[in-house]
Every structure is written in C-alpha cells, then in structure tokens.
Amino acid sequence: MSELVDVLVPANEEGTRATVLRWCKQVGDAVxxxxxxxxxxTDKVTVEIPAPAEGTLCEILKQVDAEVVPDExxxxxxxxGASAAPKLEAPLAAAENSRRPSPVADAGDATEQRxxxxxxxxLQEHTIxxxxxxxxxxxxxxxxxxxxxxxxxxxxxxxxxxxxHVAAETQVPASGSTRISHxxxxxxxxxxxxxxxxxxxxxxxxxxxxxxxxxxxxxxxAADYQAxxxxxxxxxxxxxxxxxxLRAIPQVNxxxxxxxxxxxxxxxxxxxxxxxxxxxxxxxxxxxHTLDLFSIARRLGQVVEAARAGRLTPxxxxxxxxxxxxxxxxxxxxxxPIVINQPxxxxxxxxxxxxxxxxxxxxxxxxxxxxxMCYLTLTIxxxxxxxxxANSFLSSVVDTLDNWSAENPR
Numbered sequence: 147m148s149e150l151v152d153v154l155v156p157a158n159e160e161g162t163r164a165t166v167l168r169w170c171k172q173v174g175d176a177v178x179x180x181x182x183x184x185x186x187x188t189d190k191v192t193v194e195i196p197a198p199a200e201g202t203l204c205e206i207l208k209q210v211d212a213e214v215v216p217d218e219x220x221x222x223x224x225x226x227g228a229s230a231a232p233k234l235e236a237p238l239a240a241a242e243n244s245r246r247p248s249p250v251a252d253a254g255d256a257t258e259q260r261x262x263x264x265x266x267x268x269l270q271e272h273t274i275x276x277x278x279x280x281x282x283x284x285x286x287x288x289x290x291x292x293x294x295x296x297x298x299x300x301x302x303x304x305x306x307x308x309x310x311h312v313a314a315e316t317q318v319p320a321s322g323s324t325r326i327s328h329x330x331x332x333x334x335x336x337x338x339x340x341x342x343x344x345x346x347x348x349x350x351x352x353x354x355x356x357x358x359x360x361x362x363x364x365x366x367x368a369a370d371y372q373a374x375x376x377x378x379x380x381x382x383x384x385x386x387x388x389x390x391x392l393r394a395i396p397q398v399n400x401x402x403x404x405x406x407x408x409x410x411x412x413x414x415x416x417x418x419x420x421x422x423x424x425x426x427x428x429x430x431x432x433x434x435h436t437l438d439l440f441s442i443a444r445r446l447g448q449v450v451e452a453a454r455a456g457r458l459t460p461x462x463x464x465x466x467x468x469x470x471x472x473x474x475x476x477x478x479x480x481x482x483p484i485v486i487n488q489p490x491x492x493x494x495x496x497x498x499x500x501x502x503x504x505x506x507x508x509x510x511x512x513x514x515x516x517x518x519m520c521y522l523t524l525t526i527x528x529x530x531x532x533x534x535x536a537n538s539f540l541s542s543v544v545d546t547l548d549n550w551s552a553e554n555p556r
Contacts, residue, residue, distance in 0.1 A: 148204075148224040148225060149224070149225040150222045150224060150225070151198055151199045151201065151222065151225060152198075152221075153195065153219065153220045153221040153222065153223065154198075154217055154219060154220065155186065155195075155214045155215060155216050155217060156193070156216065157217070164186040164193075164213070164214055164215075165187050165212070165213055165214070166184065166209065166210050166211065166212045166214060166220070167185040167187040168185045168210060169183075169184050169185075169210065170182045170183055170184060170185065171183055171203045172203070173203055173204065173205065174202065174203065175202070176201070176202055177197040177203055178197065178200055179197055179198070181196060182194040182195070182197075182262035183195055183197045183203070183221070184221065186214070187329075188334065192456065193460065197223065198223070199223055201223040201224050201225040202224045203221060203223060204222055204223065205221055205222040206220075206221045207219055207220060207221055207222070208220045261288060262289075265288050265289065274293065276288060279293060329425065332424065338487075338488065339485045342486050342487070343485060345488065346486055346488065346528070347527070347528040348485070348486065348525055348526070348527070349483070349525070349526055349528045349533075349536075350483045350484075350524065350525045351523065351524050351536045351537055351540060352480070352482070352523050353522045353537075353540040354519055354521055355520055355521075355522050355547045356518065356544075357380070357383075357499055357519070358517045359547075359548070359550040359551065360380065360518075360547055360550045361380075361499075361518050363550055363551070364378055364380070371440060374440065374444075375444060376440055376443040376444035376447060377447045378439075378443050379446065379447075380472075381417060381470070381472050381496075382442045382443040382446050383439070383547065384472065384494070384543075384547075385415050385431060385434055385442050385446060385470065386434070387547050388413070388415055388494060389413045389415060389434040389435040389442075390435070390542065390546055391539050391540075391546070392415075393435050394539075394542050395535055395538050395542065396409045396410075397491075397530070397531060397535045398468065398492050398524075398535060398536075398539045399413055399467050399468055400467070400490075401467070401489045402489060402527055402530040407491075407530055412433045412467065413434045413435040413467060413468065414431070414433065414465045414467045414468070415434045415469070416430045416431075416463075416466035416468070416469040416487065417429060417430075417431065417446065417449070417470050417472070418470065418471040418472070419449075419453040419454065420476075421454065427453050427458065427463065428463065428466060428469055429452065429453045430462060430463060430465060431446060431449065432465060467490060468490055468492060468493075469493045470496065471493060471494065473495060473496065473497065474497040475498075477498055479500070479521060480495075480497050480521050480523065481495050481497070481523065482495065483523075484523065484525050485525075486525060486527055490527075491526060491531055492524055492527065492539070493525050494523070494543070495523040496520065496522060497521040497522070497523075498520060499519070499520045500518070500519055500520065501516055501517070501519075502516070502517060502519045503516055504516070504517045504519065522540060522544065524539060524540050
C-alpha cells in the first residue's frame, strides 16, 4: 500500500479560519515537493500551500469556498507514484476545474499550464500575457513577485487601462440591481467588527492637534527622505508619536483577558489600509518604538504598498498591539467610534488636516493665528481602560505633534 501524506492548514496567529480559494492541482495529478498545491484566503492575506512531498494528489478533502482551521487536513498525497484516483473524487475535481478563471493565454501553452492560481489571478487583473514575463521560479516558473515587478515597470497608460477594466466589472446596471459576492476579506471584516462591538464597550475621547510644526518639518525633509527611499507622510509622524505614547502609557498597548490585562513590551502598530471595494487590512509596523522617523516612513511605505498589491506576508499582519485609522486621507474630519481591532484595547482615529483660525501664544501674549489643525480620537475598550489612561495617551500624542522639531528624538 502506498504511503499517504496529509496536506495541513498552516497555523494562523491572527485568526482561526481561512477559506479554500483555489486548487492548483486535480486529483490524480503528479506533484513535486514545494510546488503550489492549494491557495487559501484569510481576512488578511492569500497564502499558497506547497506540496509537502513528491507524489500524487489522491484525495481532496476540502473543496473551494470551504472554511478551514489550522491543522485541518486539506488533502492527501500518495508517495507510491501515479495511481488511479478514487472515482468519487473525479467529478469533484472536474467541478473545481470548471470554476477556475479562464486562462489568460492559450490553454495549450505549456507556460500557462504551470501557473499557480495566484499568478493566474494577477495576470487576469492586469491583463498581461504569461508569455510576456520571464519567470524566476523553479524551472522558469512565473511567480507572483514576477508579475508584480512587471506591473511596476509597465507604462502608466497600461495601468490606466487595467484600472478601467476592473472598474467596468463593478458598474451598476442601468436598471434593476446586481449582487456582488462577499470576498473572504469582507466576510471576515464583518465578523470581526461585529464581535468587537458585541464584546467590548466602546468609548471615544476627542483631542485636537496642531500639526503646523510637523508640516514645516515635512516640507524641509520630504525631498531628502524621498532620495533615500522613503516617502514622508503625515501618518509616519502619527506612528512615531503613538510609539512614544504607548511606552509612556503601557496600559493602552495591551490585550484584555477575562482575568488580566496583558501589557506588551513592543509597540507593534498597525495602520488601517483600504483596499477599495475589497475591504480593509491592517499591516503592522513591528517594534515601532525602536525606529526613527525615517525608518518608520520607509517601513510604512513598504507595507502599505504590499497591502494594496496583495502581497503581504502573514508575518506582516501578525502581532499588532495598537491600530491607527487615518480616515482623514479621505476627507473625513471626525469618525467615532472607530471599531477596535480586537483583541487590542484601543484605536486612534486621525481626521483631515485643516487650516483654522486659532488663539495662540506668541512670546507669552495671546494672538490670533492660522494653524494646521486636526482632530484625534481614541476609542477604548472600557473594560480595560478608563478616561484617565485614554486622556493621558492622547495628551502625550498631541504634545509630541504640537512641539515637533528637527531635533525631535522621536
């Protein structure tokens, strides 16, 4: 009897469930160790599961759209060489194959037949022929990174055409209605937000920050940062200020448990990133308290770009201890309450920066001045925090931003 090897769902620290997105192989197909076998989608990332051994795919236990949990068996491989697949699996395999997207290139092309589902999807989204890309993977296979690099090097006009193609797919008909199936990300976000509101009593406190000095610093240093490979955004300053405040008020950098409040040594700050109609994802800047402003700006640019390109790794969305939602980039002045990213205990909301007339102190005397102001909100889990910690935290953030200088050590 041939030896069987189980294909397992990998551990997922940020959640317990994933969805089977696509199978790269059919029952009866020969597989090579480490080649893509199945693609799983969580609320955060899409992960290709490689074959754990060389052999034949003899059984698929979890079909497309099935929800799975860590260590659950997805399929089984036979190590005894090619063999006839169980008759029960044949119709299922055919059904799964029929659900795959139509090939971008000629179905008879050998290159096309070796593409993983993730690569196929990227090629379709950007309307690219597989033959136009040189693969860097094993035996010349095209990887997702190859496609992403190709897209980044493509002319802007080509990208505009691809964007128009995607937009056309989501247009509402002239009459009647249309239904758009929820993606796994959208379903998980909905479940996560509902659970957060049901479990945690949300309370929001509101402060106002003066970003005049921050904007002056940014104007003086943006070109230098860009030349060194980092785009200096206002969010980078917010991350830096929050990292300092989380060290000063550690109760905000915590996880609530029924019997204790777990304080975290590292300030791992997540930044909410919109994915258009697909949903929201929160890439994490790990150990932000150890980074200077340049390092924060560079890392922030990297993870946001990866999020929007769909190439975040599981490590880049794990371990967050605090979250920032910069809703002001869309023109919003104030949003409250912003739903807490459980199991964290607080989330910061950043509103649009506006030029406002304010009473200011000039050489000890009151005067009227025009300043760049924005609203900051901190929504807390009232089981874990009270107004004292919330106000202390926001006071620290505002003080850092109000008094930013070129010599600022943060």
